[in-house]
Amino acid sequence: MPKVSVKGQNMPESPIRKLVPFAEKAYKANKKVYHLNIGQPDIKTPQVAMDAVTLHHLDILAYTRSEGSEGYRKKIAEYYNRQNIPVNYDEIIVTTGGSEALLFAMGSIADTGDEIIIPEPFYANYNGFATASGVTIVPVISKIENNFALPPISEFEKLITPKTKAILICNPGNPTGYLYSKEEIKKLAEIVKKHDLFLVADEVYREFVYDGEEHYSILQEESLAENGIIIDSVSKRYSMCGARIGCLVTKNKQVLSTALKFAQARLSPPTFAQIASEAALQTPQSYFDEVIDRYKKRRDLLIEKLQEIPGVKVGTPKGAFYCIAELPIKDSDVFAQWLLEDFDLDGETVMVAPAAGFYSTPGEGKNQVRIAYVLKRESLLKAVDILKAALEQYPDN
CATH class of the missing domain: 3.40.640.10 (Type I PLP-dependent aspartate aminotransferase-like (Major domain))
Incomplete structure (x- = not known):
């Protein structure tokens, strides 16, 4: 049987996307999933960009x-x-x-x-x-x-x-x-x-x-x-x-x-x-002013609520829209999969990105996750409540 390349074998999986099959199973089980795993903003694309494609000649x-x-x-x-x-x-x-x-x-x-x-x-x-x-x-x-x-x-x-x-x-x-x-x-x-x-x-x-x-x-x-x-x-x-x-x-x-x-x-x-x-590129500065204000409020809310969870450490970002949180767990890959497969709070769960994939040093980030604060404040509050409840029930702390 022909073999794939060594380079292909060494190619790392995306810590952001490798859990997608488990998220899809969660959907089929009628769970609502709050996506904290990926930097896909919920901000609307500027209309001028959408119109340019729609009205092309x-x-x-x-x-x-x-x-x-x-x-x-x-x-x-x-x-x-x-x-x-x-x-x-x-x-x-x-x-x-x-x-x-x-x-x-x-x-x-x-x-x-x-x-x-x-x-x-x-x-x-x-x-x-x-x-x-x-x-x-x-x-x-x-x-x-x-x-x-x-x-x-x-x-x-x-x-x-x-x-x-x-x-x-x-x-x-x-x-x-x-x-x-x-x-x-x-x-x-x-x-x-x-x-x-x-x-x-x-x-x-x-x-x-x-x-x-x-x-x-x-x-x-x-x-x-x-x-x-x-x-x-x-x-x-x-x-x-x-x-x-x-x-x-x-x-x-x-x-x-x-x-x-x-x-x-x-x-x-x-x-x-x-x-x-x-x-x-025609987007006015007012668009960015509003978006930055929105992200800052989300950041402040997320960091405040994460810091209230026992055993959680979190860095405070000065830019972008992500943070790294250290959780009272052994392996965030296992925990992230468990969240999607085996846990829900009233039919809802969260998807996070295990942080080991954001390091090249073996063993670093094993108990950390990356969280993207690209959801509206109400959803972030709900997601952190779910994460808190999950950590209380997780059997492998």
């Missing part, structure tokens, strides 16, 4: 350029410049989601066996992208006890070897909501310049920052013109996860020309989704 649904349509890239550049991020349209490659931008970045800067340093916990799919690219992740561990604050930036430098090609950060962070300070970005810039590395920043949650804090992009650092690569997406910003449109942004011409070859190999990003994404 295309006669042929044709390819666009491999780097994305020129009109859309010019609008993206205008958006960045409004954010005080100096970018030209020809420094942008439109991708099929931020996921493809990350794959293009890894493929462009690293060979098989090369290393990328990443603070953990991190977005779970970084593990998958690294496996697909033959890249080794070298983790910098942060702890829930100090709200996932980064260790001294000097700790990054200790991990650099001849195989190190880049440092990858998510800012604000998924799954912790950690927000990098301007000073931290400057220190990271010094390190990558000193060691001739790339600094890759996944900035898809740029708009979602709380408590009067400000987001500082790596491309606001002039010194990173040749070292900086931004990964971005419309998925969260405009509640357009299904559009699958992202982009890779860099001023490094060699990286751009290399990433473009990967883009050419997959032909072009989806046409209708680019139309919707270009129109979404």
Whole structure:
């Protein structure tokens, strides 16, 4: 019998999606499931984006350029410049989601066996992208006890070897909501310049920052013109996860020309989704002001209620819309499955994302879950009540 590849065998399951079959069984058992497991906002997509697709005037649904349509890239550049991020349209490659931008970045800067340093916990799919690219992740561990604050930036430098090609950060962070300070970005810039590395920043949650804090992009650092690569997406910003449109942004011409070859190999990003994404750039600031206020209130409510549950520790996010909670359990994979298969409170249960998949260090995060506060406040309250009752009844604490 023919065998699948070793790479395929090593490809990790998504901690966010692997429990879907159990959720479907819960639906068939007539349970209501509160989805705390996935960053799918319940915020409405801007109507201007939906109208752009509905009212299109295309006669042929044709390819666009491999780097994305020129009109859309010019609008993206205008958006960045409004954010005080100096970018030209020809420094942008439109991708099929931020996921493809990350794959293009890894493929462009690293060979098989090369290393990328990443603070953990991190977005779970970084593990998958690294496996697909033959890249080794070298983790910098942060702890829930100090709200996932980064260790001294000097700790990054200790991990650099001849195989190190880049440092990858998510800012604000998924799954912790950690927000990098301007000073931290400057220190990271010094390190990558000193060691001739790339600094890759996944900035898809740029708009979602709380408590009067400000987001500082790596491309606001002039010194990173040749070292900086931004990964971005419309998925969260405009509640357009299904559009699958992202982009890779860099001023490094060699990286751009290399990433473009990967883009050419997959032909072009989806046409209708680019139309919707270009129109979404017309969304007024009032939309974001309202959404940020809504997320902040949800965050405050969720953290307050989780802290009231005996034995639960939780970090307080400064951005994005996730938090990591440590539960009084041994194995969150087993617990998450039990919630869907064997538990309900008056016919309702919750779905969470086991956090071990957000680490590359074996054994880390085993008793943690990631919670996405993308549900309305009433649903969050109900979900936390269900989680509390589940922990009281769970037989394997």
